[in-house]
Amino acid sequence: MNVEALLDFRLICEQLPIGLFVLNRDDRISYWNDWLADKSGITPAQALGRRLEDLYPGWRNERFQWAVEQAIDYNIPHVLSQALNRLLLPIKVPLSERHGVALMQQKVSVMPLPGGDSGHALVIIQDVTDTVVRAQAANDVMQRFREVSLRDPLTNLFNRRFMWEWLAQELKSADRNNAPLACLMLDIDHFKPLNDSLGHQRGDEILQGFVATVATQLRESDILVRYGGEEFAAFLPHCTLRHAIITAQRIRQQVRGQAIAGLTPGQVTCSIGVALYDPQLPGTGAEELLREADRCLYEAKHKGRDRVCPATEGEACDGDDDYN
Amino acid sequence: MKLSELQRDALGEMANISASRAAKQLSALLGDSIDITVPRVELLPLPALRERLSADGDGTIACVYQALSGVLQGRVHLMFHNRDSKALIHALVGDAGPMLADALREYEHEAMTEVGNIIIATFAAMLADLLGAELRLSLPYYNEGSVEELMFNLPAAEDAALMVVVVIETVLRAAQRDVSGTLMVVLKVHSAEELLSRIDAMLQQIGVEA
Incomplete structure (x- = not known):
């Protein structure tokens, strides 16, 4: 059996525990994986062919916009750190034990779709909320400890x-x-x-x-x-x-x-x-x-x-x- | 291989233009006025860099790294002295508030990676425009260590004797604070030759004889 034949990359993308979507030159979504659908509540059917500002009215992010242009026009990848950007898409997280963090904190990579001049950018979203919440919790403890001391x-x-x-x-x-x-x-x-x-x-x-x-x-x-x-x-x-x-x-x-x-x-x-x-x-x-x-x-x-x-x-x- | 006076001026000018583009992006991202200038550009064989940098003093270096492929083969490093990189992040994002050491380190590294990525990306885009051919960059990586570890231990397949490095000194000014960094474009010799011949062609086009 040829393993290559069994590897359906699209299927793998659907199942990865990270957010993946693809934008074309007109900023329209041409791929939206299951993880994103699950977390955002927006199905692929609702997302495909739309722009991010259609899905999230009022949404605008110039840093991201520039990264997408660079990925499509120059094949240059960009990282949008949580430290400097907090998040890309406003995705709610359950509120319990969240130390005031209400939206999913995200580390985002924007890269050209492999295959040269494809005119598409692949966007990868990693959920780093847990790390941020942990750091926040540690800070809260430290603050309280300092106060007590x-x-x-x-x-x-x-x-x-x-x-x-x-x-x-x-x-x-x-x-x-x-x-x-x-x-x-x-x-x-x-x-x-x-x-x-x-x-x-x-x-x-x-x-x-x-x-x-x-x-x-x-x-x-x-x-x-x-x-x-x-x-x-x-x-x-x-x-x-x-x-x-x-x-x-x-x-x-x-x-x-x-x-x-x-x-x-x-x-x-x-x-x-x-x-x-x-x-x-x-x-x-x-x-x-x-x-x-x-x-x-x-x-x-x-x-x-x-x-x-x-x-x-x-x-x-x-x-x-x-x-x- | 050496840079002629004109090539040096042309590269310096291009580096300054891309630096001001990077500064514009950083200013928008951080909501503060940031200025980047390039006082000096030079070209050295990679082994000569070793002597130069070791003479420059020791200390840990913070480095953002992206590999280059396509028309130019090599890698780009943006380096700051570790204490300068902390000062830079502090100047850029202000006081992050009380944080445990680990969380603070992670925060600083992430922020540095993105800042480095923006500066490297604008420069690479300018090179791509100049070369008119496909240039590919890897995702950025953050690293800390000695110059030796960062510059000479990286890709195993690379023969240092056949590499040259374009050293682009940069000064980043944020919140009335100047932080010096160095952008190093390490190229295979034939990539560097390609780059210089494109610069000559451009100079000819605008009527300056190299």
């Missing part, structure tokens, strides 16, 4: 790792705009005895309640970071020292006035150090800013807690309601 799971605040990245950018922006940036270093007073006497569960609730109270006093553009156990840092872009002190006082008063974690108001209080990054004063950076805020916090603790201490001489620490 930058947040504290208990309070959902950003952590120190995020803080250093953010601060590096933000100080540059402060320099560019010549706008000062304030840092509040906050610490819950006597947290350890509270945590030990009430239990870790209540301790966690105090941390969460404290964060919720502080957040109400901050602007959208400010960020709050969990700096350590019961220590937090707030950064206030475009903020003067005076405003930062007022904000810190409001926070201190709110915290003392709230029944945090079901405790009597006043049982939870906090101390706050306030420092300023001023672009006009050279020689300071993120580390100096935090060190200064930390020093002020230590001073507030030292002077009796439940008070705000700013970084400038002459601005005395005050624990009472002087800043109302």
Whole structure:
């Protein structure tokens, strides 16, 4: 038996797991394989003799048009990558688990039909949706992982790792705009005895309640970071020292006035150090800013807690309601 | 075999025309203004290229390759230094967003293949016009490696001593960034002779004596 005689190439083309169609010089379809019919819902009978814009009203693709001309006029093949073109024909894919990919992603080759000056271009469509979806899924995971790695799971605040990245950018922006940036270093007073006497569960609730109270006093553009156990840092872009002190006082008063974690108001209080990054004063950076805020916090603790201490001489620490 | 001054000018001019056509296609595809120029063209025996390129420094090369058959026999390579090809893709398609290393590599290779394909295709179409005969190109392939691997390890049947290479230096400008690449047309000697005689004929036709 002669194997050659058994090879019906048209039949093979029908069964290949890729899309194949042929265009003539007038852009009319002269072949449309079963795979394409199956995926697109357009039968060969509907496709033959028609143009792509007849099948997909409004369809137009100059890159593809040029590739077809080059294939027919010059025998030059072209690859239309998914990376640069996404797809050629708008073929829907099932939506489940598609990571937002709704149309079949395609790698397309346009080549002259073998046999020299045939006046036809063969178009091959490979479905690369799975690869794209896989890459997309991996990216989503990576994004989520990154997000998780930058947040504290208990309070959902950003952590120190995020803080250093953010601060590096933000100080540059402060320099560019010549706008000062304030840092509040906050610490819950006597947290350890509270945590030990009430239990870790209540301790966690105090941390969460404290964060919720502080957040109400901050602007959208400010960020709050969990700096350590019961220590937090707030950064206030475009903020003067005076405003930062007022904000810190409001926070201190709110915290003392709230029944945090079901405790009597006043049982939870906090101390706050306030420092300023001023672009006009050279020689300071993120580390100096935090060190200064930390020093002020230590001073507030030292002077009796439940008070705000700013970084400038002459601005005395005050624990009472002087800043109302 | 050497290029005369006139042949060099003619080839350079043709390369510049095809480069501007390729740039037009790329600009339309990428929605950005892209410019390609050809500052220099020369012709070398293939073995001489080896010395030239090894003197040029090492480093991995990114290469898009298409085989030539029909009236011209050989192959066309478009080469960029690997870091330049990444800079090029970045300039052309912008930041692809966060991607795992493998996915990013695949994305870059695919994009490079198509960009290379467009530049090679416009040049080949111009050669076909000049030769007035059938020229065939294979589909494009992307490869990375040393110059030695890419230029001298390819077709087993090829005798390097009987090959010449038309070296077409290109500068691609996208998003205020210049990236240098080289288009290398490796031809069998008789194909190169055919090409040069067609160039002479064309020069004669327009009244310039070669």
